Amino acid sequence: xxxxxxxxxxxxxxxxxxxxxxxxxxxxxxxxxxxxxxxxxxxxxxxxxxxxxxxxxxxxxxxxxxxxxxxxxxxxxxxxxxxxxxxxxxxxxxxxxxxxxxxxxxxxxxxxxxxxxxxxxxxxxxxxxxxxxxxxxxxxxxxxxxxxxxxxxxxxxxxxxxxxxxxxxxxxxxxxxxxxxxxxxxxxxxxxxxxxxxxxxxxxxxxxxxxxxxxxxxxxxxxxxxxxxxxxxxxxxxxxxxxxxxxxxxxxxxxxxxxxxxxxxxxxxxxxxxxxxxxxxxxxxxxxxxxxxxxxxxxxxxxxxxxxxxxxxxxxxxxxxxxxxxxxxxxxxxxxxxxxxxxxxxxxxxxxxxxxxxxxxxxxxxxxxxxxxxxxxxxxxxxxxxxxxxxxxxxxxxxxxxxxxxxxxxxxxxxxxxxxxxxxxxxxxxxxxxxxxxxxxxxxxxxxxxxxxxxxxxxxxxxxxxxxxxxxxxxxxxxxxxxxxxxxxxxxxxxxxxx
Numbered sequence: 001x002x003x004x005x006x007x008x009x010x011x012x013x014x015x016x017x018x019x020x021x022x023x024x025x026x027x028x029x030x031x032x033x034x035x036x037x038x039x040x041x042x043x044x045x046x047x048x049x050x051x052x053x054x055x056x057x058x059x060x061x062x063x064x065x066x067x068x069x070x071x072x073x074x075x076x077x078x079x080x081x082x083x084x085x086x087x088x089x090x091x092x093x094x095x096x097x098x099x100x101x102x103x104x105x106x107x108x109x110x111x112x113x114x115x116x117x118x119x120x121x122x123x124x125x126x127x128x129x130x131x132x133x134x135x136x137x138x139x140x141x142x143x144x145x146x147x148x149x150x151x152x153x154x155x156x157x158x159x160x161x162x163x164x165x166x167x168x169x170x171x172x173x174x175x176x177x178x179x180x181x182x183x184x185x186x187x188x189x190x191x192x193x194x195x196x197x198x199x200x201x202x203x204x205x206x207x208x209x210x211x212x213x214x215x216x217x218x219x220x221x222x223x224x225x226x227x228x229x230x231x232x233x234x235x236x237x238x239x240x241x242x243x244x245x246x247x248x249x250x251x252x253x254x255x256x257x258x259x260x261x262x263x264x265x266x267x268x269x270x271x272x273x274x275x276x277x278x279x280x281x282x283x284x285x286x287x288x289x290x291x292x293x294x295x296x297x298x299x300x301x302x303x304x305x306x307x308x309x310x311x312x313x314x315x316x317x318x319x320x321x322x323x324x325x326x327x328x329x330x331x332x333x334x335x336x337x338x339x340x341x342x343x344x345x346x347x348x349x350x351x352x353x354x355x356x357x358x359x360x361x362x363x364x365x366x367x368x369x370x371x372x373x374x375x376x377x378x379x380x381x382x383x384x385x386x387x388x389x390x391x392x393x394x395x396x397x398x399x400x401x402x403x404x405x406x407x408x409x410x411x412x413x414x415x416x417x418x419x420x421x422x423x424x425x426x427x428x429x430x431x432x433x434x435x436x437x438x439x440x441x442x443x444x445x446x447x448x449x450x451x452x453x454x455x456x457x458x459x460x461x462x463x464x465x466x467x468x469x470x471x472x473x474x475x476x477x478x479x480x481x482x483x484x485x486x487x488x489x490x491x492x493x494x495x496x497x498x499x
Contacts, residue, residue: 222293
């Protein structure tokens, strides 16, 4: 067997390669060769990857674990995009040269399961001054990012993979697009994206808008990370149902083109990435992928701090090469009762004033009653907001009551959070036209105190006859979209009172 030609990477003494990594790399290469992807193609793919020194001479690292851990980061780097593309995809402002998304991806030793953990980019970190994890890339590049993630998680990172806007869009286009779905119409004029109810096929540029948007279905990093996870699950399904993994010629073409615009550590081989994407098994698919988001305990200015007890359960499972959530017996049949989201602050001690920011009569009253029903101390007297054209529901809060706002945000997870220093203990909720009800909450912790974890097949779109291409959002301000609950009076009859 001829060893693929490698470019020189550094003069430092190479570190020993773990036996498990040698087995993975050798087995992956053997599978690719048997499948029809020859050495020449693998060699070209390897030569096309931009290499970075992600580990250097890092010391005091966590112990290596069973399985393989990839740190996948999406960066706000726009090199290679034309001025027309930047305008078409609404990439306004300056590139921050920072991480736009961060995921720790674990491939199990038997390659039957992929665990994806989204890490909030606003995670509090010290390097050495306090700051946000996303900023570490601009300060120290991949090496500092890897070091901080390892320090925060206690998980050994085996490989580093960096995807920028260009490589992301190129990959989606090479796959023929990725479908997404929504039960409600979604519209983000700022991103130039409008999604109708049902299934929509997104091209590369639209997919970038979809995973980056802060106003499509809420503005928190959590809603955005959940959207990114759904997108990744659909991408995995498309690779399987589209026959890509069973077509070595097409797989090689897609991999060669996509890998030409990514950056990776010096040891990562194209075969390892294809092993990650395909799982090296016919049964691998969205059901073999599990997704979690690091649970957050509190906000600290623009940074967030983790719920350490719950986060440690995630990292312990990865280190032990276990599924993130243990399998439980199916629940017994019982009356349909929507489960409560557990919060740390008693809702009964949280005062809330509701204002109706839409033209829909009675919507403020509906929201007030729904919040009161789940336990919040609402005033019972909703007002009309100064403006009646709010597209997005807003929670205004005093930063001194950040634990209280987390409980309220759990009930309205799609709302914007707007800190108002000096507002006092009472929260203010301004209902926007995106209002879609209240999620029940209760004081306490979730069953077994575990983080929220889902499998890929549980977040997939239902089968649809055909996907509708996405349409650009109208530049003009549209009329408020009808919220999920039916308004008390039809919009055409709406007076501005009652709230």
